[in-house]
Amino acid sequence: MRIVIDVLIIISLFFAFAGTVGLLRMPDFFCRMHSSTNIATLGILGVVIAGILYALIYLGDGSMAVKLGIIGLFNILANPIASHALANGAYKHAKKPIETVEADQYGEDLVEKNE
Amino acid sequence: MKKANASSVISTFIVTFIFWMLITGQLSAVFRGQPSVEVLIAGVIVCLLTSLFSAKFFIHEKAFWLLNPARLGSFLLYCCVIFPIELIKANVDVAIKALSPKLNIHPGIVKVPSELKSEYGQAMLANSITLTPGTITLDLAEDLEEEAAATNTAAATTVKETAAAGSGVTPAAGTDGLSKAASGRLYYYIHWLDMKTTDHAEAGEQIKGTMEKHIRRIWE
Numbered sequence: 001m002r003i004v005i006d007v008l009i010i011i012s013l014f015f016a017f018a019g020t021v022g023l024l025r026m027p028d029f030f031c032r033m034h035s036s037t038n039i040a041t042l043g044i045l046g047v048v049i050a051g052i053l054y055a056l057i058y059l060g061d062g063s064m065a066v067k068l069g070i071i072g073l074f075n076i077l078a079n080p081i082a083s084h085a086l087a088n089g090a091y092k093h094a095k096k097p098i099e100t101v102e103a104d105q106y107g108e109d110l111v112e113k114n115e
Numbered sequence: 116m117k118k119a120n121a122s123s124v125i126s127t128f129i130v131t132f133i134f135w136m137l138i139t140g141q142l143s144a145v146f147r148g149q150p151s152v153e154v155l156i157a158g159v160i161v162c163l164l165t166s167l168f169s170a171k172f173f174i175h176e177k178a179f180w181l182l183n184p185a186r187l188g189s190f191l192l193y194c195c196v197i198f199p200i201e202l203i204k205a206n207v208d209v210a211i212k213a214l215s216p217k218l219n220i221h222p223g224i225v226k227v228p229s230e231l232k233s234e235y236g237q238a239m240l241a242n243s244i245t246l247t248p249g250t251i252t253l254d255l256a257e258d259l260e261e262e263a264a265a266t267n268t269a270a271a272t273t274v275k276e277t278a279a280a281g282s283g284v285t286p287a288a289g290t291d292g293l294s295k296a297a298s299g300r301l302y303y304y305i306h307w308l309d310m311k312t313t314d315h316a317e318a319g320e321q322i323k324g325t326m327e328k329h330i331r332r333i334w335e
Contacts, residue, residue, distance in 0.1 A: 014210070015206060015210055018209075018210035018213050018214050019213070021213050021214055022209065022213030022214075025213060025218060026218070026220070027218075027220075027222075028222075030222060030306045031308060033251060034209055034248050034249050034250075034251065034306075034308045035209065035213055035248070037209075037246065037249075037251075038206055038209050038210060038248045041202055041206060041246060041247075042202070042203065042206045063140040066137050066140075066142075067138065070134070070137060070138060076246065079245075080241070080242040080245035080246045080252075081242070083245050083246075084241070084242075084245050084252050084253075087251045087252075087253055088254060101222050101223050101224055102222065102310055103223040103224065103310065103313045104223070104224045105224055105225055105226040105304065105313070106226070106254065106304040107224070109226070109256070109304075
């Protein structure tokens with residue numbers, strides 16, 4: 001059982017590492033955001049699941065496991081909202097138009113609407 | 116803004132009270148038969164106040180829609196099997212892209228049509244898309260041409276803010292029924308890390324995968 005917990009932590013460390021590397025290498029804000037979602041989903045869920053298993057098996061502490069589950073649940077609920085708000089705000093208040101995208105159907109429709 | 120009715124307040128109260136019990140550790144105490152009465156009374160007061168103020172943000176449609184074995188079953192299936200599989204696939208994909216020596220990305224913003232009518236379903240699909248790495252929902256809009264033709268005014272083509280679990284308030288929200296959400300077709304604007312196509316339907320096929328089908332089974 002100890003091995004399962006260790007493997008889960010290693011997996012989530014790997015995804016957190018990949019997310020960080022992506023955060024540094026990606027060209028613009030939106031692409032960086034895709035990488036940081038990597039950390040917020042599997043990077044955190046792996047640690048949370050490992051923590052739940054550890055609390056249940058080695059500590060025998062049910063309430064700690066429940067609280068860890070709540071952390072994971074609220075992370076899953078809150079993360080997409082924050083990502084969406086950041087992305088939408090960044091798009092609408094960008095000083096210059098985004099240059100890295102290869103197609104921008106949102107911008108086209110916004111221009112149509114304003115005319 | 117829509118007013119809260121009794122069923123939305125009650126359902127919000129139940130959910131917040133369950134979380135109160137879980138966080139304070141009272142749920143196991145109740146099962147053991149020795150709950151702390153003070154903590155429970157304080158929980159009732161706090162949860163009642165919270166739900167009175169916040170119910171109008173959370174519940175716009177039928178409050179107890181999920182309490183049906185078939186819907187609950189497909190909800191659990193979606194949360195425990197379908198969505199994690201999509202999540203892991205997308206995670207591995209983005210991690211490989213970030214770690215590969217040559218940064219192989221083609222970012223783009225595509226417009227994707229959606230068939231979902233229910234507000235909860237729309238929010239759930241938008242959140243699922245945002246939560247999978249590689250795709251972020253930028254906005255949710257009704258079809259501009261159809262709506263302009265219907266009302267003949269440019270002012271009616273408002274772009275609705277998409278939402279977290281129900282914080283997007285539809286101005287035209289009816290009091291009951293799940294079919295009122297969209298008059299025309301709905302479109303998601305999605306920033307896609309590895310854009311393969313600009314065609315609306317095909318992009319939707321690739322981004323949403325099997326998720327939309329399962330969400331429809333839950334909410335419609």
